[in-house]
Amino acid sequence: MITLTIDGKRVTVPKGTSLLDACRIAGADIPTLCHDPELSLAGSCRMCVVEVAGRRNLIASCVTPAEEGMQVETESEAVIEARRIILELLLARHKLECHVCERDGDCKLQDYCYRYGVKDSRFKGEEPHFYKEDPNPFIERDYDKCIMCTKCIRACAEITGAFAINLKNRGHNAVISTAFDLGLKDSTCVFCGQCIMVCPVGSLVSKVEKGRGRTYQTEKVRTVCTYCGTGCTLELKVLNDRVVGVNSIRDEKLSPANRGALCVKGRFGWDFIDSPERLKEPLVRKNGELMPVSWEEALDYTAKRLKEVKEKWGSDSIAVFTSARTTNEENYLLQKLARAVIGTNNIDHCARL
Amino acid sequence: MNGEKRILLEYADKINPEKAEDYIKVGGYKGLEKARKMKPKQIIEEVKKSKLRGRGGAGFSTGMKWSFVPEHAPVKYVVCNLDEGEPGTYKDRIICEKNAQALLEGMAICALAIGAKKGYIYCRGEYPHIVRLLNNAIESAKKAGVLEDFDIEVRMGAGAYVCGEETALIESIEGKRGEPRFKPPFPGVEGLWGVPTVVNNVETFACIPYILTHGAEWFASIGAPDYPGTKVLTLTGDINNPTYFEVPTDYLLSDVIYKLGGGIKGGRKLKAVQVGGSSGAFIPPENIHTSIDFDSMSRIGASLGSGAVFVLDETRDIVDVATRIAKFFEHESCGKCNPCREGTFRMYEMMQRINAGRGSEEDLENILVLSRVMQKASLCGLGQAAPIPIETTIKHFREDYMRKLM
Numbered sequence: 001m002i003t004l005t006i007d008g009k010r011v012t013v014p015k016g017t018s019l020l021d022a023c024r025i026a027g028a029d030i031p032t033l034c035h036d037p038e039l040s041l042a043g044s045c046r047m048c049v050v051e052v053a054g055r056r057n058l059i060a061s062c063v064t065p066a067e068e069g070m071q072v073e074t075e076s077e078a079v080i081e082a083r084r085i086i087l088e089l090l091l092a093r094h095k096l097e098c099h100v101c102e103r104d105g106d107c108k109l110q111d112y113c114y115r116y117g118v119k120d121s122r123f124k125g126e127e128p129h130f131y132k133e134d135p136n137p138f139i140e141r142d143y144d145k146c147i148m149c150t151k152c153i154r155a156c157a158e159i160t161g162a163f164a165i166n167l168k169n170r171g172h173n174a175v176i177s178t179a180f181d182l183g184l185k186d187s188t189c190v191f192c193g194q195c196i197m198v199c200p201v202g203s204l205v206s207k208v209e210k211g212r213g214r215t216y217q218t219e220k221v222r223t224v225c226t227y228c229g230t231g232c233t234l235e236l237k238v239l240n241d242r243v244v245g246v247n248s249i250r251d252e253k254l255s256p257a258n259r260g261a262l263c264v265k266g267r268f269g270w271d272f273i274d275s276p277e278r279l280k281e282p283l284v285r286k287n288g289e290l291m292p293v294s295w296e297e298a299l300d301y302t303a304k305r306l307k308e309v310k311e312k313w314g315s316d317s318i319a320v321f322t323s324a325r326t327t328n329e330e331n332y333l334l335q336k337l338a339r340a341v342i343g344t345n346n347i348d349h350c351a352r353l
Numbered sequence: 354m355n356g357e358k359r360i361l362l363e364y365a366d367k368i369n370p371e372k373a374e375d376y377i378k379v380g381g382y383k384g385l386e387k388a389r390k391m392k393p394k395q396i397i398e399e400v401k402k403s404k405l406r407g408r409g410g411a412g413f414s415t416g417m418k419w420s421f422v423p424e425h426a427p428v429k430y431v432v433c434n435l436d437e438g439e440p441g442t443y444k445d446r447i448i449c450e451k452n453a454q455a456l457l458e459g460m461a462i463c464a465l466a467i468g469a470k471k472g473y474i475y476c477r478g479e480y481p482h483i484v485r486l487l488n489n490a491i492e493s494a495k496k497a498g499v500l501e502d503f504d505i506e507v508r509m510g511a512g513a514y515v516c517g518e519e520t521a522l523i524e525s526i527e528g529k530r531g532e533p534r535f536k537p538p539f540p541g542v543e544g545l546w547g548v549p550t551v552v553n554n555v556e557t558f559a560c561i562p563y564i565l566t567h568g569a570e571w572f573a574s575i576g577a578p579d580y581p582g583t584k585v586l587t588l589t590g591d592i593n594n595p596t597y598f599e600v601p602t603d604y605l606l607s608d609v610i611y612k613l614g615g616g617i618k619g620g621r622k623l624k625a626v627q628v629g630g631s632s633g634a635f636i637p638p639e640n641i642h643t644s645i646d647f648d649s650m651s652r653i654g655a656s657l658g659s660g661a662v663f664v665l666d667e668t669r670d671i672v673d674v675a676t677r678i679a680k681f682f683e684h685e686s687c688g689k690c691n692p693c694r695e696g697t698f699r700m701y702e703m704m705q706r707i708n709a710g711r712g713s714e715e716d717l718e719n720i721l722v723l724s725r726v727m728q729k730a731s732l733c734g735l736g737q738a739a740p741i742p743i744e745t746t747i748k749h750f751r752e753d754y755m756r757k758l759m
């Protein structure tokens with residue numbers, strides 16, 4: 001264990017604890033843009049800098065191990081000045097359109113500018129020029145809002161393993177890009193949207209959710225994805241009794257199977273809920289046309305036909321194929337029906353949808 | 354004579370740097386021979402005792418650096434930084450062109466000291482002829498059998514200034530984008546391919562054979578007591594002899610300019626001198642009577658850095674020079690950390706405005722605030738040093754700036 005002093009408070013932490021964690025244990029609220037507990041460290045946003053006695057420079061707390069006897073100040077004059085200037089530098093390259101931004105009210109840049117009273121940037125000059133349309137149905141990439149935290153790159157590589165994006169160019173012209181700067185659909189992107197999950201600003205947003213309600217306007221309903229048997233936890237954003245989006249829940253206790261990670265279906269494939277094409281009642285084909293019928297009629301008809309087929313051709317002429325979208329209990333019952341009632345082992349499952 | 358003291362460059366142009374035999378004839382590889390009879394710890398102790406400090410610019414104790422390498426790590430590397438991207442600096446090229454074998458010997462001694470079997474020389478992309486020279490020199494040394502089982506490979510950079518930063522250099526050797534890593538872990542513990550690695554500058558390695566051959570006391574007695582030895586300086590700008598010199602480290606900057614350099618071109622007066630390359634501070638004439646060693650330079654708010662000496666005469670527009678330097682850093686910032694990526698860009702914008710007569714006093718104040726934050730909060734030395742030439746020109750030549758303001 002090591003003991004250090006943070007903002008005048010003595011704290012004891014296990015050896016190997018990062019200074020950031022130690023500061024948080026001491027109750028200090030350290031701003032971060034590039035840090036994510038599930039991703040490799042970058043140490044690049046420099047928002048988490050703190051002042052350590054005896055050190056010439058400010059120290060990025062996320063990448064610095066806490067050391068015995070350190071005297072740390074988390075909100076000294078120099079620290080606040082550095083954070084303000086960094087925010088102003090980011091604002092100067094940021095397309096400021098909070099009034100129409102999906103992430104208004106859920107944006108770290110906004111939060112930190114509010115916290116440090118950064119209204120405007122003294123470094124305004126060349127405007128942001130990084131926007132490039134990406135024609136794909138799911139992910140909007142507006143790099144005019146990008147703050148270059150590179151969390152999307154790391155999430156893509158380290159959570160999903162798709163390696164679809166990385167940096168190109170240098171200095172101020174550095175920008176997130178696919179190989180050869182192709183659209184995402186021509187890259188190795190699998191449209192899982194983990195990049196959207198980790199983006200701290202409005203640079204990466206879901207095209208499916210766009211304009212349908214901001215996070216603070218919506219009611220949140222935690223649920224389990226119905227697409228397959230993995231059991232990913234997700235959070236539905238509900239507005240006026242309609243599902244308008246999906247959030248990740250990254251807390252391992254609440255989201256044990258996936259810790260927020262989703263696939264293209266879970267993150268983007270929820271628009272069927274209110275689709276006019278959705279089946280809501282049983283249909284039976286009568287005179288070549290599908291007609292809505294009552295459940296009783298539909299079940300009677302199905303039972304009658306199954307019986308006829310079984311009598312004429314035998315049990316094994318029937319096969320039952322069930323779905324990943326039904327529950328385990330329902331699948332169990334269906335195989336019971338197949339084996340015990342129909343009398344066949346011809347039962348299978350789509351496993352994943 | 355002119356006060357030069359040549360150790361590294363004693364046999365410049367008298368031996369063929371590619372040929373190990375030539376070097377052996379003038380006493381070469383004796384240091385390595387001696388090192389082979391010593392225990393690794395003794396070698397490190399000897400280097401520590403010599404008080405040799407890094408010649409790449411940071412001035413860190415070489416022996417200390419070597420001692421950080423964990424003894425029992427199974428694989429370790431020796432890496433030579435020959436990226437020499439600092440504008441106006443060409444001393445590493447000169448050392449290779451005149452005495453490449455000393456570099457190889459120095460690396461081999463380091464390998465013995467830390468227990469490495471493989472070394473890399475990372476050569477800047479603009480020096481293809483040095484790559485050829487070094488490859489020939491390595492082949493010759495191997496043929497002569499002096500390197501024994503120590504293998505050296507030359508890797509070529511692709512022109513990024515930031516790859517002179519040791520961790521960005523390591524990333525580049527690994528085939529990755531040239532971006533600095535955060536420290537700790539330092540390369541001595543976790544370097545190339547994640548194993549303990551010593552990264553030293555060409556000149557640092559080239560000093561090692563002489564320390565082993567002639568003894569640490571001998572080396573420590575040369576030049577400034579806390580930064581002993583010699584330093585190869587490269588002169589550029591408005592100077593009569595724009596060439597290289599090797600001097601003891603207690604040599605005066607004023608003598609570099611007026612004795613070795615032969616004074617300012619056309620008999621004009623000195624406006625300012627920048628030591629250490631583009632990231633160095635500008636020194637006004639009243640401060641040049643200072644010894645060039647690391648600590649003396651620090652005391653006047655400057656840095657010895659790589660040992661480049663860039664002289665400006667009284668006719669030069671210092672604001673214009675500083676603007677060009679700002680452009681250089683805007684171009685060379687890798688883009689990893691916020692203060693440097695956006696800071697160098699906005700700094701150049703503001704400098705352009707001022708230089709074009711469209712700047713305001715507010716710009717000047719904003720530059721100073723930005724400069725302070727970049728120095729304190731940037732991830733690596735590039736962003737930390739980039740504002741120094743601007744800040745020091747504002748400090749010493751504020752009236753030149755004021756004249757250009759709106």
